[in-house]
Amino acid sequence: MTKREETSIFVEQYGRQLPAVYTDFRSEYSAATTAAGIYDSSYIGRLKAIGEDGLDLLNRMSTNKVIDLDIGEGAVTVLTTDRGRIVDVLSVVNQGDYRLLLTSPGQQQPVIDWLDKYTILEDLVIEDISTDTSMLSVIGPNAAELVGLSPHQFSQDSLTIQSVTMNGIDTLAIGQPLGSLSRYWLIVRPDNFVGLWQHLKNEGPLRSVPTQ
Incomplete structure (x- = not known):
């Protein structure tokens, strides 16, 4: 059964059909706050910044210090205009041979145009890889265990990234806490999305949670 087949309510958001609820809000909230919940976060933009000057340019054009990010480290920064207006809030991760940028939904092209x-x-x-990849999120106290990582591997005040293999699926795992809750963005090839979704569900205990 695919995630679409098990979902009863869909809404139109960000140009996509996204689930509003899978089971019921109470059990989904409980899963996300006491165990682990998963949701489709492919609507978030994903950009690949290639070149030696990526961090330097972002450092000059945004609010946070990203120039010194080591490989596997990341930070949230606000990309602004020359007048201080917000272009977008970016999650920037240094992947070594490229920088991965997570944008707000639908903001990929404005970010690319401004940096260009x-x-x-x-x-x-800068390449838009949003359609070349899929992304789901795991959130909750048991998220690290579900992903197969130790909680101490991810800082609570910054972003980190590493490659993991789950059920034979190569995955980029980005740790980005949501308040006091652990959260991991999991990026895979689109043809591996359903397989990873089913694997995480089977590992449980968890519930699928909506994207809103």
């Missing part, structure tokens, strides 16, 4: 405007001599190319 100031890419003159810099070594930087």
